Amino acid sequence: MHAMKPTVLLIDDHSLFRAGLRLMLSDAIAHLDVREAASIDEALGVPRDSPAPCLVLLDIQLPGVNGLDGMTLIHRRWPDCPVIVLSADGASATAHSALARGAARFISKAEPAAAIQAAISAVLRGECDERPAAADPRPHLTPRQCEVLVLICEGLSNKLIARRLNLSENTVRGHVQALLAMLGVVSRAEAAFAARKRGLVG
Structure with missing residues (x-):
């Protein structure tokens, strides 16, 4: 074999x-x-x-x-x-x-x-470039991720977020998954709580 x-x-x-x-x-x-x-x-x-x-x-x-x-x-x-x-x-x-x-x-x-x-x-072979030191412990979000996060905090579903931002539901789903991973949480409610606690949303 x-x-x-x-x-x-x-x-x-x-x-x-x-x-x-x-x-x-x-x-x-x-x-x-x-x-x-x-x-x-x-x-x-x-x-x-x-x-x-x-x-x-x-x-x-x-x-x-x-x-x-x-x-x-x-x-x-x-x-x-x-x-x-x-x-x-x-x-x-x-x-x-x-x-x-x-x-x-x-x-x-x-x-x-x-x-x-x-x-x-x-x-x-296991050789990597040196990563720059993080100046800010908060996750670095793109402008689009910030928009999605704000709408998650407002309680909107993926379908409503997609409609509001003129995106496909698949694209919104990908952004939501990325945000949950960056925030180290498993649910939208936890993401909203973590985002407010870290000052990522107003």
Whole structure:
């Protein structure tokens, strides 16, 4: 019986980029099994008993829940799995935000293929970038997460929040799940209580 190959999960909504990166990884690191997803929902939609990935390669600009918000959900599902954020947005503020949220490394898509390959290999060996010290113990929320949190505190359902913010219910559900994970709670009532206690809402 053959040993199961370690799995790398590639989450990016551009199929051409996924195909190119898969080809590069297959050529460079033959023992990897590369699994693809076009969104956070698709990535997390695999059965619970599926093998956990040994590494997640994550784009930021994704349909529905974006990569930075989705990182919380990925870490909750696979707490020991490192995440590399691989983004076309190479701004230092974006890199800082990704590392602060728990990314093992941030790589700009503008980097040469050899540099991307070397960074992925380094993380697979257990090497991570140093994470910036958190200046504020409160969770860092995006403007959209703040809007959703306020409406949760007002007692609105996902359907009503979706209607109010002109979003799909799936997208709202993803934001709610991310907020519960960031606040360390399991219910909307607990989220509202924690948000008010931490001064995240008025």
